[in-house]
Amino acid sequence: xxxxxxxxxxxxxxxxxxxxxxxxxxxxxxxxxxxxxxxxxxxxxxxxxxxxxxxxxxxxxxxxxxxxxxxxxxxxxxxxxxxxxxxxxxxxxxxxxxxxxxxxxxxxxxxxxxxxxxxxxxxxxxxxxxxxxxxxxx
Numbered sequence: 001x002x003x004x005x006x007x008x009x010x011x012x013x014x015x016x017x018x019x020x021x022x023x024x025x026x027x028x029x030x031x032x033x034x035x036x037x038x039x040x041x042x043x044x045x046x047x048x049x050x051x052x053x054x055x056x057x058x059x060x061x062x063x064x065x066x067x068x069x070x071x072x073x074x075x076x077x078x079x080x081x082x083x084x085x086x087x088x089x090x091x092x093x094x095x096x097x098x099x100x101x102x103x104x105x106x107x108x109x110x111x112x113x114x115x116x117x118x119x120x121x122x123x124x125x126x127x128x129x130x131x132x133x134x135x136x137x138x
Contacts, residue, residue: 035059
């Protein structure tokens with residue numbers, strides 16, 4: 001068997017991984033087709049059945065590992081996407097709650113990092129009144 005052919009097959013199986021990222025079905029089909037192509041090439045070069053089995057096993061194992069890696073990357077990307085969507089929903093909900101409690105100008109000041117939102121007015125009168133017995137009446 002020609003070892004350069006085997007080296008080419010294994011390197012090509014790994015090298016194609018970034019080109020088919022996040023497309024697990026396409027990667028699986030490519031690996032099967034590529035393995036068949038390499039086996040036919042080895043057969044044409046005069047490889048015997050033992051060498052063909054070694055070639056198929058090595059290419060198959062490499063292809064399987066690459067496919068598994070592609071699948072895991074795709075699943076990770078999907079989980080990240082769903083997490084980002086859920087985070088956006090919660091941020092929007094928090095924003096809505098904040099605007100229900102505070103005026104928009106005060107909420108903007110809090111978001112900008114301002115610690116003290118109290119304002120001073122020079123000519124202001126504050127009246128506190130307590131009506132005796134109002135709690136019992138109400």
